[in-house]
Amino acid sequence: MIPSSVSEAYQKILSRVPPNQKSIVKKVLQIIIGARRPLTIAEMAEALDLALSSHIQPQPAAQARIDPLQLERKLRHLCGLFVFVKNSKIYLIHQTAREFLIKKANSDDVNFSYSSALNDIEKQMALLCVQYLLLENLGGNTAEQPAFQNFLEYSAVHWASHVRHMTFTSGQEMAGLLNRLYDTRGKRFALWFPILWKAVAPYLEVPQMSALHLAAFNGHEQQVSSILAIDKGTLNTPDTTGTYPVIWASLNGHEKTVQILLEQGADIHAQDGLYGNALQAASNGGHDKIVQILLEQGADINAQGGLYGNALQAACYRGHDKIVQILLERGADINALAQDGHYRNALQAASNRGHNKIVQILLEQGANINAQGGLYGNALQAASNRGHNKIVQILLEQGANINAQGGLYGNALQAASNGGHDKIVQILLEQGADINAQGGLYGNALQAACYRGHDKIVQILLERGADINALAQDGHYRNALQAASNGGHNKIVQILLEQGANINAQGGLYGNALQAACARGHGKIAQMLLEQGADINAQGGEYGNVLEAARQNEHYHIVQILQKYHCADQSTYQFPLPKRRKVSSGFHIA
Structure with missing residues (x-):
């Protein structure tokens, strides 16, 4: 609830805007409210230029009329304290200013000039982004337009979100423009799509997608339905990442899109790519409603494959406890050993990522606390390496084998020493960890601490009786002194x-x-x-x-x-x- 005094102050500031400038100020405020992040002055100049254009298709970019430097001065003059610029980015004076404008839009105050409904703002932002991406000479690098394309990154990354939040009617009105943007074989797509992909998945190569894959990825239900009404040829075909449309929709949480795809015959069991299958993708993304839809439609709850091995491990790794409980209630194998993935089983995944609640759920439901395999060998080593004190204590209290061998670091003590987690080192030693146990990447715990430069742990280990001259059976450095010398750790x-x-x-x-x-x-x-x-x-x-x-x-x-x-x-x-x-x-x- 905004205090009446604050509302009155905001109204007083905006009442000073000259009548012939109100339309400009309204557009500016709409853009600020609708933008997914603060826009720079240069971005606002190009967005506002489009917003004020009287043409259905705005003029070519080289003809843009608003000078960013002049715009900054004009904003200060017209908007007063309502808007401020910091580090070239534009902000409203306070979060309550946004609430004030939206509240006014929902009131009966017809005399207030600056309010707009959120649906209208989303439509305007969608239209601005789409029109911008379809400008005639966008992407040119001629000398005549060296400063142009400031709004390109924002438009490429956020147009789909704005379209997704429009009303159905607005989507119909923009269908022609959207169809042009969904031409995934055109040069325009090759311009904006890599920008989007760099923002959402910088760790993956830019894929080749069909229009259906893109629409499913974006959660644009009208486009999905329109494409499928004409051609279902790509419905059960993966893109170049190995991902199917239903998997993209599941990963990104587009519930209605998932339902449309399934109704049209999408293969719920399709396996391939980074996310394995739709159920694992939804579990990874934390979308419990989609998980339930997929299970009700017959998804294989224990299907193997993908980055996380199976759906349960994905949910455990990402910390989605509600989905973990859903999967367990529906019969997921709590001790399934994933064929792929770093963590081999659900307990190791949750332990490595530090999800205390999920670790407790798994143990209460009968997870094998000493299950072997995966990058870290077992859950205790996974938790020790990442420094999760509480999980280490939970596992030890529940009977984890403190000296279990295996995994990258050989044992939990070496893993904790490698990670520099002195509290866990002390916990493990107090609970009886073998201080001179051999194996793993560094040969023993002392050598791991020496190589990584953790002098506090080195002192703890030596005080507790570590063999300073132990010759490691494995590891590059054979002994602690050689490891420290190689690592450059003078102390x-x-x-x-x-x-x-x-x-x-x-x-x-x-x-x-x-x-x-x-x-x-x-x-x-x-x-x-x-x-x-x-x-x-x-x-x-x-x-x-x-x-x-x-x-x-x-x-x-x-x-x-x-x-x-x-x-x-x-x-x-x-x-x-x-x-x-x-x-x-x-x-x-x-």
């Missing part, structure tokens, strides 16, 4: 040396700690190791000796350090050397 190298690390321990990719530091160009660590007695002439490892490690990676400052310590084969060294191969920077997996 940890000092800690390890002070605690008695064997400075000349052999093995691993680089043979010893000094070679690891030299290969990566860590001069301070190389100096420290040499001062503490590292064998400058030790043989072995990837490069055979420290001088080769430095010179093959062009670390000439390291070569100079080694020369000062009288490296045995420096007489054969010519400075500088031609470029040779560089060492890998090691590995890093979050």
